[in-house]
Amino acid sequence: MDRQVVLHWFWTGFFAVFGAYLLMWARNFAGPQAANCHIRVASPDADTANERIESAVTRREAAEGRPPRLGLWLGFWSLLLAAVAATGRVQPALLYALLCLGAAVAIGAAFLRLRNSQTTRVAVVAARSPEGVIPPVWLYGAAISALMLLIYAGSEQYRWPAAIVMASSLLTTAIAWRLTTLPALLSGVDVPAEQIIDERLRFHRSSLALFYATVQPFVFVSQTAAKGGAAEQAAWYFALAVWAAFAFWMIRRLFTKVQLA
């Protein structure tokens, strides 16, 4: 079968499945419950600790209010792109770029909503550093990975899709960095448990945003690397290395046990 036809149906299916997945299972952007399911408490009295964590999550949900419905809007957007892709009138690379842009805008909207959800007035007097949430090396890696799409500047076919993916990846990287500095949201009822949820959510949200940022250039370059030259090959290897290494680091840290005081 012709490669273009395969790509056409692959992307149509991808947009449809991705959209359906978001609509059904991932309507909210990293809500407190999503972060909670990865928490493993290292405590002799694990049952009590888990109850405290559950209560802290409930309080957090109440404090944040209605969660940002990132997945819902992005799901509809993806299904719309699937419908356009099915017609075969627009090249898949451009549709993929528009999906990336939609994701960046949705993550940005979610960030603004979280940034303004501060309602309580309790703070722990301890300095926090954004570098402790995500080491800057990952942000530099993501930014370089995005900037490598400049190799498509001379390509008639991929110039604009590459520019859109690069812009959305850089925007998502910047949002990931800003997510590391979100204010703490503590009620003061059980500060150690609330701090664990707060730190976990900050990490979960910022690393998820950076994961999206690193995957965007990788998937884009994957579309052309097989038939591309040395520059495309190098960009593909670099984007793959950054994405895979970051995903490995993120998953390892996500499953690290926490000690509840």
Place this chain on the structure above:
Amino acid sequence: MRNAILAVDPEIEIAPYLQIEEQIRGLIQCGDLFPGSLLPTVRQLADDLNVAPNTVARAYADLQEEGWLVSEGRRGTRVAPRLPDVDKRARAQALRTAVSQFVSALVGRGYSRTEIERELRRTAS
């Protein structure tokens, strides 16, 4: 070490920067904040407490002037390595003022003096 916690109550009549000052001073005096401890940046604390950055900056500036905190420029603000000498009379006066303000605030919120006294005794015992 216990978590050193700050809270700002917008309902009471004491200005937010004074509430922050009083609490940081209290945390240092009772040993919840050690000499040399790094404090949050003005921006971080202001965001966490949902107050204007100027409010926290003013509290930090006053505490630096009194000798409780030292600024290390871009490296941040720390609890002073040598705390100021607070004589017993001044300490007692500070406590009296703080309790008086606290009781006035509670009276303003509708609690009777008997209720407040009973609760204070129970908490202090």
